[in-house]
Amino acid sequence: MSGHNYFNVSTEPLSTESAVKFVADDAHGAADVFIGTVRNHNLGKPVKGVSYDVFDELTLKTFEELADESRLRWGDKLNIYIEHYKGRLDIGGISILIAVSSPHRDESFRACRYIIEEIKHRSPIWKQEHYLDGDSEWVQGHALCSHGPISYDEPEHTHC
Amino acid sequence: MNNHINLSIKMFGAFRKYYPGTLEITVPFGSSAQCIKSAIGIAIHEANPTFCDDELISKSALANQQRVLNDDEQITEHSSLAILPPVCGG
Numbered sequence: 001m002s003g004h005n006y007f008n009v010s011t012e013p014l015s016t017e018s019a020v021k022f023v024a025d026d027a028h029g030a031a032d033v034f035i036g037t038v039r040n041h042n043l044g045k046p047v048k049g050v051s052y053d054v055f056d057e058l059t060l061k062t063f064e065e066l067a068d069e070s071r072l073r074w075g076d077k078l079n080i081y082i083e084h085y086k087g088r089l090d091i092g093g094i095s096i097l098i099a100v101s102s103p104h105r106d107e108s109f110r111a112c113r114y115i116i117e118e119i120k121h122r123s124p125i126w127k128q129e130h131y132l133d134g135d136s137e138w139v140q141g142h143a144l145c146s147h148g149p150i151s152y153d154e155p156e157h158t159h160c
Numbered sequence: 161m162n163n164h165i166n167l168s169i170k171m172f173g174a175f176r177k178y179y180p181g182t183l184e185i186t187v188p189f190g191s192s193a194q195c196i197k198s199a200i201g202i203a204i205h206e207a208n209p210t211f212c213d214d215e216l217i218s219k220s221a222l223a224n225q226q227r228v229l230n231d232d233e234q235i236t237e238h239s240s241l242a243i244l245p246p247v248c249g250g
Contacts, residue, residue, distance in 0.1 A: 036250050052249075053173050055242055057225040059249075084249060096250050116250055124223070124242075125249025126173030138174040141248030144221040146228045 003071070003079040003101075007063040009056045011087050014094040023079040023101035030105035032112040036096035038089045042139070046132040051088040052095060055124035059084065062123040066115050070100070073114070074107040082115060084125060095127075163189045165235065169200055170242040175220075178211040179204050187235070193222040194231040200243055220245045 006022050016035060023031050038050045063082045071078055081099040089095060098115050102108040119125070121142045130136045169183040185203050187196055201217040221244045222229045228244070235241075 053176065054249075055170070055172055055223070055244065058223055058227070058242075061226060120248065120250045122247070123249045124172065124244050124247055126245065127248055128173075138177070138245070139248045141246035143219045143246045144223070144228050144244055146221070146230045146233075 002076045005064070005067050005079075006081045006083070007060050007067075008083045009054050009059055009086050010083055011085075014083055014085055014097045016094070016097060019081045019083065019097045019099035022081045023099045025079055025101050027077070028079065028101040028103055028108075030103075030108045031099060031101040032105070032108040034096070034098040034112050034116050035094055036116070038091050038093045038095060040091045042129055045129075047091070047129050048132050049088055049090045049130045050093075050095070051128040051130065051136075052084070052086050053126045053128070054084060054086040056086070059123045059125060062119070066118050066122075069118075070111040070114055074111045075102065078102050078107065078111055080111070080115070082119075084119075084123070088130075165189055165191075166238050167196065167235070168240045170240070172242060173245040173247075174213075174216060175204070175243055175245060178208045183207075190234045190236055192231065193229040193233045193235070196235060196241070197222055197231075197243065216245060 019033060020031060040047055067080045079101045083097045085095045098112055100108040100111045127139045128136055129139055164186050167185050167187060169185060171179050183203055185199055187199050197217050204211045223242050223244050
């Protein structure tokens with residue numbers, strides 16, 4: 001039997017407890033959780049908050065595609081939870097939650113990493129940083145293209 | 161026969177500061193996504209002369225609610241589309 005999915009774009013605070021609970025499975029020995037949070041600086045500028053803009057319909061389509069691709073790579077038993085915040089967050093606020101569970105740990109680690117790296121390149125989500133000096137800027141990102149997986153091949157380091 | 165189509169274009173990310181809301185444009189029937197992006201750039205500039213960012217237009221993609229469109233894809237009916245600047249979720 002195939003694993004199950006939860007995809008959402010939320011204007012309410014994201015809950016790690018909900019994510020872990022959703023992917024929990026008696027037949028799975030591992031659950032991996034990625035928590036993206038707002039940090040207090042970017043490119044040397046002190047940041048006080050970030051606003052997230054999301055094209056909900058297409059973002060949810062990309063979450064679905066990423067879950068399908070993850071199961072093709074790491075098995076159809078994966079349980080997958082992907083939720084992104086929409087709106088303004090202060091420092092430390094949770095912008096994205098990804099949880100993946102699997103029978104063994106390697107699959108959930110890899111799938112979780114794959115999903116976050118692909119979201120950064122493929123999901124129509126934007127962030128506007130608000131700086132301590134009162135200025136705000138939309139963050140430079142990755143140009144979208146019309147084809148599928150493009151980015152992830154076990155990168156050593158990414159910073160964005 | 162009307163050889164033009166009407167498009168509603170949703171704005172996201174960096175475009176919102178130049179044109180909040182939905183942009184309405186009329187383009188020739190069969191216009192490519194690439195041509196429509198150019199028309200969007202011109203329409204935003206007409207509405208807000210501070211907008212003159214050709215690089216933002218060229219790096220952006222046109223999409224419907226299901227998928228991102230190829231630049232050479234032709235639009236042949238009245239549609240609701242979105243202009244998507246480079247993304248940075250997570």
